[in-house]
Amino acid sequence: MWGALKGAVDGGLHVPHKAKNFPGFKAADEKGGESEYDAEAHKEKIFGGHVKEYMEMLQEEDPTKYEAHFAKYLAAGIEPDKVEDMYTEAHEKIREDPTGEPAEKKDITYEKDGDTMKASDGTEHARSQKITLEKRREKVAAKIAAAQAKMMED
Structure with missing residues (x-):
């Protein structure tokens, strides 16, 4: 750079x-x-x-x-x-030749199927679903509760 x-x-x-x-x-x-x-x-x-x-x-x-x-x-x-x-x-x-040549565009289309993106060339990519702030807070609270429960057992 x-x-x-x-x-x-x-x-x-x-x-x-x-x-x-x-x-x-x-x-x-x-x-x-x-x-x-x-x-x-x-x-x-x-x-x-x-x-x-x-x-x-x-x-x-x-x-x-x-x-x-x-x-x-x-x-x-x-x-x-x-x-x-x-x-x-x-x-x-x-x-x-400082202008260069633009790369050829590939005619690839993508379709979303649940957590994966499927490309027309046959490749698949896993994509995480976005979760809402409320669900994220619930997830964190559940992890904290699980950690506290484990500490209480020990």
């Missing part, structure tokens, strides 16, 4: 912000020193340096977890050394 804000500000938009929120900001020490902002540390975050380090650490320490966590990266042929290239390429594509 802060990378997007920094990009917007660097691009000329006026967005009220404070540099202390950006990665790479070091607050002034108690002795009265000056606070400083390290743009390179922020750039490192934007280009996925922290992801690369994590990938390398997992690759050495736990290859099974590495393959599970980064399965889509590996399927796309992205190794730890190629993470920065991936982000650089994405930035270039955005600069070429």
Whole structure:
């Protein structure tokens, strides 16, 4: 999020912000020193340096977890050394055509059936029914009474 804000500000938009929120900001020490902002540390975050380090650490320490966590990266042929290239390429594509293309709308309709929402593509999602304030209070009172009864038994 802060990378997007920094990009917007660097691009000329006026967005009220404070540099202390950006990665790479070091607050002034108690002795009265000056606070400083390290743009390179922020750039490192934007280009996925922290992801690369994590990938390398997992690759050495736990290859099974590495393959599970980064399965889509590996399927796309992205190794730890190629993470920065991936982000650089994405930035270039955005600069070429910043408008982007809207995603295709899926013609999915939903029907409510009790506590579930059934989609026309066959998926189902459980949805909790809203309860009224009175019923919620009754529910809480019942839980309190049950807890008190249990305490009295002990």
